Amino acid sequence: MANLLTRKLEAFVSLSDADKRLLDDVARRPRLVGAREDLIREGEDPADVYLILEGFACRYKMLADGRRHIMAYLVPGDFGDLHVFILKAMDHSLATLSPCRVVALPRPRILEMFERPVLARALWWCSLVDEAVLREWLVNIGARTAEERVAHLLCELLLRLRTVGLADGTTYELPITQAEIADTMGLSHVHVNRVLQRLRREKLISLKSGSLVILDLARLKTFAGFNPNYLHLGERNGSHEAWH
Amino acid sequence: MANLLTRKLEAFVSLSDADKRLLDDVARRPRLVGAREDLIREGEDPADVYLILEGFACRYKMLADGRRHIMAYLVPGDFGDLHVFILKAMDHSLATLSPCRVVALPRPRILEMFERPVLARALWWCSLVDEAVLREWLVNIGARTAEERVAHLLCELLLRLRTVGLADGTTYELPITQAEIADTMGLSHVHVNRVLQRLRREKLISLKSGSLVILDLARLKTFAGFNPNYLHLGERNGSHEAWH
DNA sequence: CGTAAAATTGATCTGTCTCAACGTGGGTGG
DNA sequence: CCACCCACGTTGAGACAGATCAATTTTACG
Numbered sequence A, B: 001m002a003n004l005l006t007r008k009l010e011a012f013v014s015l016s017d018a019d020k021r022l023l024d025d026v027a028r029r030p031r032l033v034g035a036r037e038d039l040i041r042e043g044e045d046p047a048d049v050y051l052i053l054e055g056f057a058c059r060y061k062m063l064a065d066g067r068r069h070i071m072a073y074l075v076p077g078d079f080g081d082l083h084v085f086i087l088k089a090m091d092h093s094l095a096t097l098s099p100c101r102v103v104a105l106p107r108p109r110i111l112e113m114f115e116r117p118v119l120a121r122a123l124w125w126c127s128l129v130d131e132a133v134l135r136e137w138l139v140n141i142g143a144r145t146a147e148e149r150v151a152h153l154l155c156e157l158l159l160r161l162r163t164v165g166l167a168d169g170t171t172y173e174l175p176i177t178q179a180e181i182a183d184t185m186g187l188s189h190v191h192v193n194r195v196l197q198r199l200r201r202e203k204l205i206s207l208k209s210g211s212l213v214i215l216d217l218a219r220l221k222t223f224a225g226f227n228p229n230y231l232h233l234g235e236r237n238g239s240h241e242a243w244h
Numbered sequence C: 001c002g003t004a005a006a007a008t009t010g011a012t013c014t015g016t017c018t019c020a021a022c023g024t025g026g027g028t029g030g
Numbered sequence D: 001c002c003a004c005c006c007a008c009g010t011t012g013a014g015a016c017a018g019a020t021c022a023a024t025t026t027t028a029c030g
Helices: A004-009 A017-026 A107-114 A117-143 A146-163 A178-185 A189-201 A217-224 B004-009 B017-026 B107-114 B117-143 B146-163 B178-185 B189-201 B217-224
Strands: A031-033 A038-040 A048-054 A057-062 A068-074 A093-096 A100-106 A171-173 A205-208 A211-214 B031-033 B038-040 B048-054 B057-062 B068-074 B093-096 B100-106 B171-173 B205-208 B211-214
Touching: A004 A017, A004 A117, A017 A107, A017 A117, A048 A107, A057 A178, A057 B117, A068 A117, A068 A178, A068 B117, A100 A107, A107 A117, A117 A146, A117 B057, A117 B068, A117 B117, A146 A171, A146 A178, A146 A189, A146 A211, A146 A217, A178 A189, A189 A205, B004 B017, B004 B117, B017 B107, B017 B117, B048 B107, B057 B178, B068 B117, B068 B178, B100 B107, B107 B117, B117 B146, B146 B171, B146 B178, B146 B189, B146 B211, B146 B217, B178 B189, B189 B205
Parallel strands: none
Antiparallel strands: A031 A100, A038 A093, A048 A100, A057 A068, A057 A093, A171 A211, A205 A211, B031 B100, B038 B093, B048 B100, B057 B068, B057 B093, B171 B211, B205 B211
């Protein structure tokens, strides 16, 4: 398999062979992690940057009353926190949702990457996009109905998975539970179930045993009020003046 | 007035005199902007980084149905997007809430700051904290009741305003409307009104004509489930190995 | 196969919204 | 300097999206 990460970053910059070689090297010897395992917990000092190569992971926080809220999904090609050099304690936890293939990049590895201007720019882009996704999620939960929320999430994941070659047309693997979607959307799992049924009844999607098919993407997007601008795709070759 | 920004950044790093001089210089000749004016709109190419010196501003998005969602408050010492060099189009808008004193920093100015390692580190810290706040807001809206949400927001603003010297004990100016709080919390303005009344009746706060007094901070924090770790204060002098 | 996790269904309850009206205070023009 | 006015805050009543509780069915997997 061609390097996922290369593919993702090339959506934004064009990488030299040396850059690509480094990325290949970085993704060597991944660790296999089972589903529902913590990679790092709130309060810990992040020593490494996690990079997901396969499977779905998430950021989450626990509330005092035992409820969990998921704040982000990490799909293949996504990084855990690049703030290793700045912040001393994690303010949230990172866990796998499905079984994952993961690499833990130690600080020197990150420095190596940041020393290459193009890669540094690309990594910065990644973290800005992650932040933009977070903003969109806030709007999603704050201002949309349950149906729209879920529809919006499914649209977003399609685009994100496409950029790493993991969505074939309008189909992708979604190896997560309805209860996990509930914890993500601030809904009860019962309601998520009914929402999914409605989306199926409307012939917008089909979802069975972890396989999602978007049956009518145009309608789903309209229904969700989905505007992909926040993913900042198609801003390739940002030919702004150099910043280095 | 001692430079706000200096005070804020010194919560994290210790600045040299030269750093401070640059910060003073950067904050020179602010522009006065009235309440409810856009600084930059979704879709535009950010040319400058806005820095708020006085007043409250916000990030927001408009939905197709005309609803607005506020995704962040910018208080004095906060920066608009530092991604000037990376992203081509704003995915959200920036506007004042109250009358503001603002500076628009052009790119060369930002570069000047980034060239100083300590300042660069401090700015990076700022943007990581902004992101952490965003995550906490997501949890806030996704998992807490209306009362807890508002209480949480008021706790957060107290700490943020303290770090720039704008909260005197447990009192601060909150120059925003109940309808704006509603757009922030994903609630109706009618409900925000009732929530505030309940917080007043419980003798947790007093809020009148833009002046907030937190009457019982300990109880308010407990009630809101407020854990300040995400603001990453008290991580001063992050003596991690150099990253430059 | 057997068993536990996940999905589904039904019934009821409640937090929050919507609509509609009314009160109020601070800014402004006469 | 007063009176008006408009944005903001407040109140009440009724509606509804989504929660909760409690089974029951289906699926995945050892």
